[in-house]
Amino acid sequence: MALxxxxxxxxxxxxxxxxxAVLTATVAGVIINLVELRIRQANLAxxxxxxxxxxxxxxxxxxxxxxxxxxxxxxSNTTQFLRAAVPLFAGFxxxxxxxxxxxxxxxxxxxxxxxxASGSSSLKVLDTSVLIDGRIADIGExxxxxxxxxxxxxxxxxxxxxxxxSESARRNRGRRGLDVVQRLQKMPNIAIQVSSAxxxxxxxxxxxxxxxxxxxxxxxxxxxxNLNKLAQVQGLEVLNINELANALKPIVLPGETMRVFILKExxxxxxxxxxxxxxxxxxxxxxRRHISKTVDITVTSVLQTTAGKMxxxxxxxxxxxxPTERPAASASAASG
Numbered sequence: 001m002a003l004x005x006x007x008x009x010x011x012x013x014x015x016x017x018x019x020x021a022v023l024t025a026t027v028a029g030v031i032i033n034l035v036e037l038r039i040r041q042a043n044l045a046x047x048x049x050x051x052x053x054x055x056x057x058x059x060x061x062x063x064x065x066x067x068x069x070x071x072x073x074x075x076s077n078t079t080q081f082l083r084a085a086v087p088l089f090a091g092f093x094x095x096x097x098x099x100x101x102x103x104x105x106x107x108x109x110x111x112x113x114x115x116x117a118s119g120s121s122s123l124k125v126l127d128t129s130v131l132i133d134g135r136i137a138d139i140g141e142x143x144x145x146x147x148x149x150x151x152x153x154x155x156x157x158x159x160x161x162x163x164x165x166s167e168s169a170r171r172n173r174g175r176r177g178l179d180v181v182q183r184l185q186k187m188p189n190i191a192i193q194v195s196s197a198x199x200x201x202x203x204x205x206x207x208x209x210x211x212x213x214x215x216x217x218x219x220x221x222x223x224x225x226n227l228n229k230l231a232q233v234q235g236l237e238v239l240n241i242n243e244l245a246n247a248l249k250p251i252v253l254p255g256e257t258m259r260v261f262i263l264k265e266x267x268x269x270x271x272x273x274x275x276x277x278x279x280x281x282x283x284x285x286x287x288r289r290h291i292s293k294t295v296d297i298t299v300t301s302v303l304q305t306t307a308g309k310m311x312x313x314x315x316x317x318x319x320x321x322x323p324t325e326r327p328a329a330s331a332s333a334a335s336g
Contacts, residue, residue: 002029007084032092049098057094061087122147123218124239127209128158130222131177135241140190148191149221151181152212154198158205210234246309254299258313261294262287272315280309287315 007025016024065083124147130136131151139145159181163174185192197215202208206227213220213236220231223241231238252258260274265288272287284297297313 007081046099049101050095051098053094053096053098054091055094057097058087058091060094061090064090123150123216124148124221125150125152125209125213125216125218126155127220127222127224127227128155128162128177128205129224129227130241131155131159131180132162132173133223133241134176134180135223135245136221137180137183137187139241139244140184140187143189145190148193149184150193150195150212150216150218152198152209153194153196154205154208156181156194206230210236246304252299252302252311254301256299257296258282258299258311259294259296260284260313262290262292265291276311280311282311282313285312285314286317290315 065086124145126136126149136145140149156178159174159177161174162170163178165171165174181192184190195212195216197212199208199211202211206224209220209227210231212218213231214234219237219239220227221239221241222228222231225242228238228240260276260282262272262274262284264273265271266273266283268285270286270288272284272291274282274284276282282297284295285300287295287297295315297315299311299313301312303310303312
């Protein structure tokens with residue numbers, strides 16, 4: 001900004017006064033700084049793309065001003081300003097173009113560069129399910145996400161297809177996913193990158209995500225159980241939102257007492273099934289005849305999986321009946 005303002009004040013292009021020249025250059029510098037805020041977080045591919053763009057843009061700008069001479073019809077001070085400013089501006093535009101297209105660079109062919117790229121950045125690619133789920137936005141607002149969140153164009157296309165569905169429930173899910181994308185883009189502490197990279201030979205979106213993560217050396221953020229397992233089999237790092245949610249749930253230990261509402265019968269004999277507020281299933285032995293009732297149970301075991309958590313408990317008829325027998329015994333003693 002100071003460079004443009006100094007050049008404008010020195011050469012006074014287009015016959016402007018010193019004040020107007022400096023003011024115009026200052027406004028242009030502010031706009032450049034606002035654009036620069038969008039590209040602060042950069043990995044090696046972005047840096048290489050930006051450097052290549054600066055080089056090509058600067059050379060093109062230099063070639064353009066080489067034709068500026070007395071025969072052009074511009075004042076000498078304007079010509080001198082253009083000779084200095086046009087290569088700078090062209091280099092800046094070239095840098096923006098190089099950064100925007102940096103996702104097309106495949107650094108995996110250069111081992112040392114690929115290693116540096118993976119070590120200097122933390123790319124996380126979001127899948128369709130995690131955007132529809134929406135909890136990724138709450139995690140982002142909490143400040144626990146670092147690095148760059150990448151949303152491939154084919155994921156947005158799938159969200160658009162879901163949002164255009166004729167089914168009301170499916171349409172609402174797609175629109176929710178698109179709203180979450182907009183919400184993430186508005187967060188100042190989150191770097192969002194929409195990638196146009198595609199794999200036409202691969203039809204399934206999940207398989208495209210895996211190929212994209214391999215090329216970009218990115219982590220996959222999902223809550224899809226099948227995608228989670230498939231990516232792990234192929235050696236990719238996966239951040240499962242369900243695993244994070246399970247890790248933050250209150251721990252229930254065997255032997256503790258819980259109060260639950262028996263909603264339906266279980267698969268085994270004399271079992272009842274209840275659900276906690278967060279959706280955790282509770283399987284209760286000896287509770288089939290207490291369906292649609294709230295009872296106290298004793299936790300016997302807890303099963304933790306990537307698909308969620310299950311709690312197993314037991315309803316003790318004697319423990320529940322004991323408090324009700326005491327008043328009857330007291331009454332008989334009083335009558336005696």
